Amino acid sequence: xxxxxxxxxxxxxxxxxxDKGAGRGPxxxxxxRTGKKTIDVVxxxxxxxxxxxxxxxxxxxxxxxxxxxxxxxxxxxxxxxxx
Numbered sequence: 001x002x003x004x005x006x007x008x009x010x011x012x013x014x015x016x017x018x019d020k021g022a023g024r025g026p027x028x029x030x031x032x033r034t035g036k037k038t039i040d041v042v043x044x045x046x047x048x049x050x051x052x053x054x055x056x057x058x059x060x061x062x063x064x065x066x067x068x069x070x071x072x073x074x075x076x077x078x079x080x081x082x083x
Contacts, residue, residue, distance in 0.1 A: 053060045
């Protein structure tokens with residue numbers, strides 16, 4: 001004979017813990033809804049950019065020259081000493 005003299009496990013009418021929240025969503029959120037779909041705010045696709053002269057090593061343009069003379073190299077205005 002058992003030494004327990006209390007009611008058995010079937011005497012307690014506890015609610016079931018299985019599938020308790022199946023009918024509702026989570027009680028938290030990660031952010032606000034903006035109302036706009038993500039598709040509408042995405043920028044132009046890859047076909048919108050002209051990449052004909054770009055290779056895996058960089059731009060395929062040649063060297064660019066100018067007829068203008070170079071300006072003399074001077075320190076920036078912040079580097080002048082105003083003593």
